[in-house]
Amino acid sequence: MVTDQTKPVDHPAFRAISDPTRRAILDGLRDGPRTSGRIAASFLVSRPAVCKHLKILVNSGLVRVHKRGRERVYELEARPLEKVEGWLEQYRQFWASRLARLKDYLESEQTGADELKGNS
Amino acid sequence: MVTDQTKPVDHPAFRAISDPTRRAILDGLRDGPRTSGRIAASFLVSRPAVCKHLKILVNSGLVRVHKRGRERVYELEARPLEKVEGWLEQYRQFWASRLARLKDYLESEQTGADELKGNS
DNA sequence: GTAATCTGTAACCGAATGGTTACGGATCAG
DNA sequence: CTGATCCGTAACCATTCGGTTACAGATTAC
Structure with a gap:
């Protein structure tokens, strides 16, 4: 055998990073945690669209979120x-x-x- | 600035590798070039489905193909x-x-x- | 030449994707 | 208390995706 025989790798992160907008969101979060509104402000797509992307990112484990007053802070979780x-x-x-x-x-x-x- | 400021990276390869079947096809091609039929034989999905995946992989630059008689040989091109x-x-x-x-x-x-x- | 084989594509289908607008819940400001 | 603000979700829509079956073009086998 030429190459290592490993089990097929599967993880929601593969799907999550396939979208350019989501990658851009992740890129932005490398500079530090950001609120939902602030993230959305830096994109051309609507705020709800960004919200859905964030949800996907959270579900894939690439982003964590916690409430702070009336806003929610999103933070990069790169481990996946x-x-x-x-x-x-x-x-x-x-x-x-x-x-x-x-x-x-x-x-x-x-x-x-x-x-x-x-x-x- | 905490992190490197780089232009947003975009490449069809991101989409190509988001599908588990396509990743499995690539994994198989690590052992060497294979014909369309042989690749398809190792999957549960139909042969035309594999053909479409192969087309996507070729278009994303991750796989090259060339004819050999009546069969076509697909080969890994990992550079992208x-x-x-x-x-x-x-x-x-x-x-x-x-x-x-x-x-x-x-x-x-x-x-x-x-x-x-x-x-x- | 004729039949079998290897292959890609067309036509179709249901489900998922990525986007929008409209709304409602929670919190802060006054 | 009341209005403004921040936010997520529901409902809807067009498009893409991943799969199928049916078919047609090339090449090999006989």
């Missing part, structure tokens, strides 16, 4: 991203290794011996 | 994942640093001085 990182890690060798670059080179002159590289 | 990795990297400090763990500890006894940590 570790799952994504873990999945990604298994691919790093395919873009970072010398072998990967060698492969790229060989592919520039089609050998036609494709499936020889790994068939179970 | 570097974009995802780059975005993720900006969050590593939030789950890996000593500061992050200190924050976690402090949060276990609500101080109420939330937004003091970073307001522009």
Whole structure:
């Protein structure tokens, strides 16, 4: 076996970070906790839309929320991203290794011996 | 500024890897190039469904394809994942640093001085 | 040539997604 | 108490998504 045989990684975070707006929200929260209104003010979409994104982020574990008076403070909780990182890690060798670059080179002159590289 | 100020990262790969089936397809391709039929055979969903997933993966740049006789060989192209990795990297400090763990500890006894940590 | 095989796509369908406007609950200001 | 403010959710809508079955184009086998 060429690569590590690991169970399929699944986590709601994968879905959560697939949306550009949600990623932008997370990016903003890297500067510190923010209230719902303040977050929404920095986006073109409506406030309820942001609220729904925040809900998704909370449900995926990427953001925590707690009340403070009449406002609610949202805060980044990055730990679930570790799952994504873990999945990604298994691919790093395919873009970072010398072998990967060698492969790229060989592919520039089609050998036609494709499936020889790994068939179970 | 606490964190690096970077342009919002966007790439079709984020959407592509949000689906569990597509991630499983990529996982399989780590063992080497495979034909469409062989890939489909290892999934419960129908062959056309796998075809559509493969198309999405090709369009996102995560998979390359070339014909060989009457079959088509799909091959992993991991480089776009570097974009995802780059975005993720900006969050590593939030789950890996000593500061992050200190924050976690402090949060276990609500101080109420939330937004003091970073307001522009 | 003809039949079997490998493959992608069209047509269709139900469910989920991402957005909107309208509303109501809770809290602060006066 | 009353009005303004902050906020989440309900209801609705168009679009996308992920799946299916049916079909058609190429290539191989005989």
